[in-house]
Amino acid sequence: MSCVQHPSQAGSPANDAPRIHGRCPGALRPMISGDGLIVRLRPRLARLARAQILGICEAAERFGAGLIDLTSRANLQLRGVAESAWRALLDKLEPLGLLDDSAELEARRNILIAPDWMPGDDNVRLANELVERLAELPALPAKIGFAIDAGPAPCLQHAAADFRIERDTHGTLIVRADGRPCGVPVAAGQAVSALIALATWFVDSGGPAVGRMARHRAPLPAWAGGEHAPAPARPMLAPGAHPLGVVCTLPFGQIAAARLAQAVSASGAQAVRLTPWRRVLFEGAAMGAWSTLLAPQADHDPLAATGWQIEACAGAPHCPQASVPTRPLALQLMALARRGSLPAAGAGALRVIHVSGCAKRCAYPHAATINIVGRAGAFDLGWQDAPPSCLGLDANEIIARLEIG
Ligand code: SF4
Structure with a gap:
C-alpha cells in the first residue's frame, strides 16, 4: 500500500456555511466528520464476500463507532474512527483485499454496477475492464462516477453517475452521458474505450469547471451524439425474497455493525451485495427467522x-x-x-x-x-x-x- 494521506491533510472543521468538500472520502484518504474519521470502502462489483463483510463489521466495532453506512453510491462507510486508530484499521482491511494501491486509484474507482449481475455477464466483464483501465482516465473532478448498467434494462438511472453503459430498447449496448436522453451504440468490446473517450472529451471541453456531466452543456462530439434512447428503466431490487438471496432495507442507509454481522452469520449468506438504494442483498440466504434481524418486509420500506x-x-x-x-x-x-x-x-x-x-x-x-x-x-x-x-x-x-x- 502506498500514497496514503493523513486525515489532517484531508479535511478541516466546519464553519457556519455548508462546506463543499469537492471529493468523496476513501479508506486511504478518509474525511474528518463530527464523530471522527469517515472511512469509505468501495467494494469491487459492489460485492463483499462473507469473510470481508464480517471483517468490516469487526473493524467497525473495534476501531470505529460500531456504525456502518451504506451510501448512495453503493459504498460502505465506517464512522467514528479515531485518527490514532486509522492505520491499525488499514492493517485490518488490507488482508481482506479491500484497499487500492494508491489513494489516486481509489478515488477514480467510482463505479456503480447493476447489483443483480451474474458471473461472466456483460456487467462483470465491463466493470472489470474499466477497473483495469482506470489509469487511462484523465484527471476528473472528484465526484465523477461511472455506471455499468448493462442488464436487460437500466436500473441505475436515478443513481449518481456521469458516464453510463446501458442497453437500448433492442438490447444493444449504448454509452450515454448523464443528462443527455440518448447514447451511442457500441460493440461489446468497444464500450469501455468509448466510456474513457467520453470522459476525456468531458475534461477537454471544459467539464471540470462545472464538475458534473449533467451540468455540462457543451455539444457532444459527433461520434458520441447517438440517438439511441435507453430501454425503459426496470425497478430497483425490492425488499424480500430475490433469486439470488434476500434483499433488506437499511433505514437511512445505516446499521450497527454487530447487527449486520449477526444477520450475515445467522442467514448463512455467502456474500453481501450493495445497492445505491439503501438496500443490501444477502447472497445465498433464504427467507427465514434470521430475516427479522433486518426486517426485509415492506413496512420497513x-x-x-x-x-x-x-x-x-x-x-x-x-x-x-x-x-x-x-x-x-x-x-x-x-x-x-x-x-x-x-x-x-x-x-x-x-x-x-x-x-x-x-x-x-x-x-x-x-x-x-x-x-x-x-x-x-x-x-x-x-x-x-x-x-x-x-x-x-x-x-x-x-x-x-x-x-x-
Ligand atoms: S450530511 Fe447533512 S448536514 Fe452534513 S453536509 Fe450533508 S446535508 Fe449537510
Whole structure:
C-alpha cells in the first residue's frame, strides 16, 4: 500500500456555511466528520464476500463507532474512527483485499454496477475492464462516477453517475452521458474505450469547471451524439425474497455493525451485495427467522408501504456541517406516513421528504416534494423547487404543519 494521506491533510472543521468538500472520502484518504474519521470502502462489483463483510463489521466495532453506512453510491462507510486508530484499521482491511494501491486509484474507482449481475455477464466483464483501465482516465473532478448498467434494462438511472453503459430498447449496448436522453451504440468490446473517450472529451471541453456531466452543456462530439434512447428503466431490487438471496432495507442507509454481522452469520449468506438504494442483498440466504434481524418486509420500506419516501442525511451530531439532528424528525415523519397522516400528492407522483442538516442536501440529489433544511439550529420548510416558505421552525412545528387528520 502506498500514497496514503493523513486525515489532517484531508479535511478541516466546519464553519457556519455548508462546506463543499469537492471529493468523496476513501479508506486511504478518509474525511474528518463530527464523530471522527469517515472511512469509505468501495467494494469491487459492489460485492463483499462473507469473510470481508464480517471483517468490516469487526473493524467497525473495534476501531470505529460500531456504525456502518451504506451510501448512495453503493459504498460502505465506517464512522467514528479515531485518527490514532486509522492505520491499525488499514492493517485490518488490507488482508481482506479491500484497499487500492494508491489513494489516486481509489478515488477514480467510482463505479456503480447493476447489483443483480451474474458471473461472466456483460456487467462483470465491463466493470472489470474499466477497473483495469482506470489509469487511462484523465484527471476528473472528484465526484465523477461511472455506471455499468448493462442488464436487460437500466436500473441505475436515478443513481449518481456521469458516464453510463446501458442497453437500448433492442438490447444493444449504448454509452450515454448523464443528462443527455440518448447514447451511442457500441460493440461489446468497444464500450469501455468509448466510456474513457467520453470522459476525456468531458475534461477537454471544459467539464471540470462545472464538475458534473449533467451540468455540462457543451455539444457532444459527433461520434458520441447517438440517438439511441435507453430501454425503459426496470425497478430497483425490492425488499424480500430475490433469486439470488434476500434483499433488506437499511433505514437511512445505516446499521450497527454487530447487527449486520449477526444477520450475515445467522442467514448463512455467502456474500453481501450493495445497492445505491439503501438496500443490501444477502447472497445465498433464504427467507427465514434470521430475516427479522433486518426486517426485509415492506413496512420497513416507507416508499413501498405508504407511497412516501423519507430521506435524511447524517445530521447532528455526526456531521459537523449540521446544526440540527435530522433522523429523529425523519422517524417521526415515517410514523406519520404509516398512519396516512401526510398530505396526499397526485396519483402516481413520487413523494419524497428530504430532511437535510444543512443546505448541502447530501441525502437526496434530486428534487423532493417537501424539503426540510437545517439552518442555525432550526428548520426551514419548503415545497418542491420553491424557496422555503416557513423559516426557523423546530421539529414539533414541522410535524404540526405537515400532519393531516
Ligand atoms: S446535508 Fe447533512 S450530511 Fe450533508 S453536509 Fe449537510 S448536514 Fe452534513
